[in-house]
Amino acid sequence: MSEGFISRGFRGRRQKSEISGRIPPGQYLERGFPVLSAGPTPHTLLANWDFSITGEVDQPKRWNWDEFHTLPRETITQDIHCVTKWSKFDTHWEGVSLDTLLAQVNTAASYMLAFSDGGYTTNLPLEEVAGGKAWIVDTYEGQPLEPQHGGPARLLVPHLYFWKSAKWVRGLRLLDHDEPGFWESLGYNNHGDPWKEERYWSD
Ligand SMILES: Nc1nc2c(c(=O)[nH]1)N[C@H]1C(S)=C(S)[C@@H](COP(=O)(O)O)O[C@H]1N2
Numbered sequence: 012m013s014e015g016f017i018s019r020g021f022r023g024r025r026q027k028s029e030i031s032g033r034i035p036p037g038q039y040l041e042r043g044f045p046v047l048s049a050g051p052t053p054h055t056l057l058a059n060w061d062f063s064i065t066g067e068v069d070q071p072k073r074w075n076w077d078e079f080h081t082l083p084r085e086t087i088t089q090d091i092h093c094v095t096k097w098s099k100f101d102t103h104w105e106g107v108s109l110d111t112l113l114a115q116v117n118t119a120a121s122y123m124l125a126f127s128d129g130g131y132t133t134n135l136p137l138e139e140v141a142g143g144k145a146w147i148v149d150t151y152e153g154q155p156l157e158p159q160h161g162g163p164a165r166l167l168v169p170h171l172y173f174w175k176s177a178k179w180v181r182g183l184r185l186l187d188h189d190e191p192g193f194w195e196s197l198g199y200n201n202h203g204d205p206w207k208e209e210r211y212w213s214d
């Protein structure tokens with residue numbers, strides 16, 4: 012048997028050891044991209060879209076679509092983990108780091124509530140989104156982000172369960188205290204670290 016034959020047999024399939032080192036406990040590897048939305052998909056025209064930072068800031072900040080696209084952009088390759096137990100490896104995104112956005116406001120806040128078209132919210136401590144851990148993304152696998160996956164733009168916080176990655180995001184409300192978001196008020200864990208299996212409030 013030639014080596015070529017053996018590697019052909021493994022092509023398209025990942026070695027068990029690679030998966031087990033990389034997949035958080037209780038998760039399985041998904042190859043598709045499931046859609047999970049608590050309500051209908053909003054369709055906001057780019058002409059009406061803006062992104063704002065409000066709340067505990069000296070001066071609120073707002074970018075329309077064109078202004079947002081003058082900001083420095085980053086490409087991101089990350090694994091994502093949904094609390095419903097699917098994980099997806101090596102997803103590719105493009106967008107603006109929250110470090111870049113938060114650098115443009117003066118704040119003493121320690122928390123934030125991301126808010127979206129349709130009313131969805133999710134809460135995060137600012138230290139969980141600082142230092143290259145969170146982005147506002149508008150491109151997925153080289154294409155404009157599809158509405159069902161959160162286009163025009165979504166929050167991406169890949170190190171936490173994917174419910175923290177608010178689709179159709181329109182801004183961040185900075186807070187001096189923690190305030191549970193949509194799923195966090197309905198029993199999902201306040202923090203949501205997939206490696207600690209922080210799925211529900213009792214975890
Ligand atoms: N605005 C909004 N964002 C959301 C949700 C939602 O219902 N509304 N669902 C969350 C959940 S539970 C998950 S798992 C991911 C799913 O993203 P996807 O549909 O792109 O896979 O979006 C998160 N962000």
Ligand SMILES: [Mo]
Nearest residue numbers: 047093094174
């Ligand atoms: Mo989810």
